[in-house]
Amino acid sequence: MSVSPNGVAAERGDGYVLVRLSGEVDLSWSQEVRRAVLDALAAGTPVGVELSAVSYIDSSGIAALVEGFQQARQNGGRFALVAVSDAVRAVLELARLDRVFVILPSADALLAA
Numbered sequence: 001m002s003v004s005p006n007g008v009a010a011e012r013g014d015g016y017v018l019v020r021l022s023g024e025v026d027l028s029w030s031q032e033v034r035r036a037v038l039d040a041l042a043a044g045t046p047v048g049v050e051l052s053a054v055s056y057i058d059s060s061g062i063a064a065l066v067e068g069f070q071q072a073r074q075n076g077g078r079f080a081l082v083a084v085s086d087a088v089r090a091v092l093e094l095a096r097l098d099r100v101f102v103i104l105p106s107a108d109a110l111l112a113a
Contacts, residue, residue, distance in 0.1 A: 007053075008036045016046040016110045018082065022053035025061030033061060037068035046078035048110045051088045062091065069101060080104050 006023030017040040025033055040047045049065060051057075065081065072079035080102040084092065092098040104110060 008033055010036055010040050012043075013107060013110070016048060016107070017043050018048045018050055018107050018110070020050045020053070024056040025054055025064075026056065026058045027060045030058075030060035030064050034064035034067060037064060038071060041068060041071050041075070041077060041079070044077070046080070046110050047072065048080050048082040048104065048107055050082040050107065052083035052085050054085050054088050057088050057091055062095065062097065065101070066097070078102075078110075080110055082107050082110065 006025070006029050007021070008029075009020045011018045011020065019033075019036050019040050021033060037047070037049060047068065049068065069079050071077075081088075081092075082104050083106060084103055089098065089103075092101065092103075
């Protein structure tokens with residue numbers, strides 16, 4: 001059985017930056033996720049974090065997302081979670097963060113958010 005590797009990649013769209021995450025977001029690489037999110041926010045455009053390929057997220061990964069949300073809010077930017085996997089959605093709902101984050105079905109909806 002092969003395990004999907006952890007990955008983080010930022011892609012520039014038409015007027016936004018999409019940070020795509022995959023694998024398990026845990027303490028071993030949540031700092032890399034944090035840096036990617038904050039770097040994307042520095043571009044000054046709306047930022048989405050795509051989570052469709054994330055199979056697990058722990059509190060350090062959630063903290064990286066919350067920090068991105070707070071940074072965007074402080075600077076008047078837009079920040080959303082995109083295509084959230086069932087595993088991530090369960091954690092967000094448990095922490096009631098599904099009521100805090102803007103959650104979009106696709107990156108295309110990012111500009112309209």
